[in-house]
Amino acid sequence: MKRRILMVTSELFPLAKAGGLADAVADLSTALAGRGHDVRVVLPRYYFIDREDLHRLPLEIHLDPEGSIPVYETRVAGPGPGATVYLLDYEAAYGRDGIYTTADGNPFEDNVKRFSLLSRAALELCRALGWRPDVFHGHDWPTGLIPVYLQDPLYRDWFPGSATVFTIHNLGYQGTFPFSEVSHLGIAPGTVLTSGLMDGRHISFLRSALSSATALTTVSPTYAMEIDQPEYGLGLEPVLRQRTSPVRGILNGIDYDTWNPATDPLIPLNYDENDLRQKALLRRVLRWYVGLPQDDEVPLVGMITRMVEQKGFAELLSQHNPTLVRLLTRRRVQLVMLGSGPAARERVLRELAGGFSNLAVVTGFDNQLAHLIEAASDFFLMPSRYEPCGLNQMYSLRYGTVPIVTRTGGLVDTVVDIREDEERGTGYLIPRSSPRDIFDTVSSALDDFESAPERITAARLRGMKQRFTWESAAVEYEEVYRDAVERSAGEASMPN
Ligand code: ADP
Numbered sequence: 001m002k003r004r005i006l007m008v009t010s011e012l013f014p015l016a017k018a019g020g021l022a023d024a025v026a027d028l029s030t031a032l033a034g035r036g037h038d039v040r041v042v043l044p045r046y047y048f049i050d051r052e053d054l055h056r057l058p059l060e061i062h063l064d065p066e067g068s069i070p071v072y073e074t075r076v077a078g079p080g081p082g083a084t085v086y087l088l089d090y091e092a093a094y095g096r097d098g099i100y101t102t103a104d105g106n107p108f109e110d111n112v113k114r115f116s117l118l119s120r121a122a123l124e125l126c127r128a129l130g131w132r133p134d135v136f137h138g139h140d141w142p143t144g145l146i147p148v149y150l151q152d153p154l155y156r157d158w159f160p161g162s163a164t165v166f167t168i169h170n171l172g173y174q175g176t177f178p179f180s181e182v183s184h185l186g187i188a189p190g191t192v193l194t195s196g197l198m199d200g201r202h203i204s205f206l207r208s209a210l211s212s213a214t215a216l217t218t219v220s221p222t223y224a225m226e227i228d229q230p231e232y233g234l235g236l237e238p239v240l241r242q243r244t245s246p247v248r249g250i251l252n253g254i255d256y257d258t259w260n261p262a263t264d265p266l267i268p269l270n271y272d273e274n275d276l277r278q279k280a281l282l283r284r285v286l287r288w289y290v291g292l293p294q295d296d297e298v299p300l301v302g303m304i305t306r307m308v309e310q311k312g313f314a315e316l317l318s319q320h321n322p323t324l325v326r327l328l329t330r331r332r333v334q335l336v337m338l339g340s341g342p343a344a345r346e347r348v349l350r351e352l353a354g355g356f357s358n359l360a361v362v363t364g365f366d367n368q369l370a371h372l373i374e375a376a377s378d379f380f381l382m383p384s385r386y387e388p389c390g391l392n393q394m395y396s397l398r399y400g401t402v403p404i405v406t407r408t409g410g411l412v413d414t415v416v417d418i419r420e421d422e423e424r425g426t427g428y429l430i431p432r433s434s435p436r437d438i439f440d441t442v443s444s445a446l447d448d449f450e451s452a453p454e455r456i457t458a459a460r461l462r463g464m465k466q467r468f469t470w471e472s473a474a475v476e477y478e479e480v481y482r483d484a485v486e487r488s489a490g491e492a493s494m495p496n
Pocket of ligand 1: 366370391
């Protein structure tokens with residue numbers, strides 16, 4: 001059945017990207033549009049999204065006290081028709097260079113206003129368009145208030161029967177603010193109490209979505225199971241356990257047109273699984289580009305990452321067991337790292353690179369370099385503490401770059417340890433993100449590189465054939481939408 005789906009998001013590739021969320025929303029939207037659904041996406045027009053490339057809609061939405069907000073339109077291209085994208089042009093909230101934070105990495109002080117506005121404006125926009133979605137689909141804490149507004153007396157009757165689906169891309173970011181900020185939300189006190197928004201003395205956007213959305217999904221089957229436990233649930237596991245319907249884990253796909261080593265225009269040489277020799281040349285290009293010594297015998301390990309605790313940086317840089325330094329000094333290896341994070345950590349890493357000729361660190365966001373690192377590296381390291389899905393390990397597999405990843409979340413759903421399964425193995429699993437386990441597992445991969453190169457080649461080739469497609473994810477989301485719409489219709493027909 002064809003549905004009307006409104007995606008509400010703070011990131012959308014290629015317009016605004018801080019991490020994998022941007023890719024996921026864009027790819028899911030185009031996959032669903034390609035299957036015949038009417039998919040539309042709402043996001044803020046941040047300052048860095050050029051209005052020149054957009055088309056202004058002949059309507060404005062009115063919010064109190066913000067006033068009227070112009071809306072621009074564009075499309076996310078994809079295979080098939082693509083999805084319609086609406087951008088909210090509200091300068092006071094979104095006329096900034098960052099999505100969530102200032103250039104120094106500090107969250108904007110008015111994020112409560114900025115992102116409650118996003119949800120509210122999304123509802124107002126649908127009304128102004130005369131378009132009633134079957135499903136409002138929100139992604140991560142910035143859109144967590146959609147189900148709350150839809151319960152509020154102000155909006156309750158606007159979209160009878162519409163369901164809300166909320167996807168958890170990362171439970172580690174909860175949108176928690178002091179209770180005093182509640183006055184900015186424009187929500188009736190009764191709704192504040194019943195929507196799950198309150199968390200002790202705080203309000204939590206994510207908590208309210210987990211309590212109130214008709215259906216919840218997350219981005220891998222293993223993460224869906226993990227978040228039931230305190231270690232991964234980060235305080236929200238009781239809220240999840242209270243739900244009548246469990247969180248469904250649907251593995252993200254990747255865009256195999258964009259991430260295809262045979263056609264990728266962002267790398268200087270293309271290759272496929274029939275001939276991997278170009279990888280050696282690409283390795284030389286990468287070494288030259290980032291200033292690593294040219295030594296074809298030494299394996300190259302790549303990392304592309306936000307430099308935050310979740311990604312294993314405390315373990316890599318641990319004071320008493322500095323894994324990164326131990327690897328650089330004790331093993332014959334070169335490491336290239338592209339990432340951005342807190343300024344102090346970026347500085348520590350750049351200084352470290354100054355002291356080790358086998359470490360290159362590039363800070364900032366650089367999509368082209370990301371493609372080159374995926375293509376040129378022998379191994380790709382993701383020692384994450386937790387990983388809801390992770391995209392880079394899937395890109396690595398596609399590029400014949402052997403992933404070394406923690407046995408958690410989407411990583412364990414996509415990588416098979418070659419030491420446990422010689423027939424199906426595609427990478428190496430780090431048992432836990434501890435300094436010792438990271439060192440031992442990387443060492444094990446490097447040992448194989450030296451003494452069992454045929455094992456590495458077999459893993460590369462198997463990895464390149466793996467497919468994690470948005471097409472199959474979209475089919476699963478359709479099931480979620482069907483169930484959510486049925487449940488929501490059932491609730492709407494119940495007497496209050
Ligand atoms: P997360 O969303 O938690 O950051 P993922 O692995 O799911 O992690 O997705 C990260 C995405 O962002 C990947 O597409 C990765 O290539 C990209 N990325 C992260 N940091 C950078 C960077 N500094 N430069 C270019 N791309 C980056």
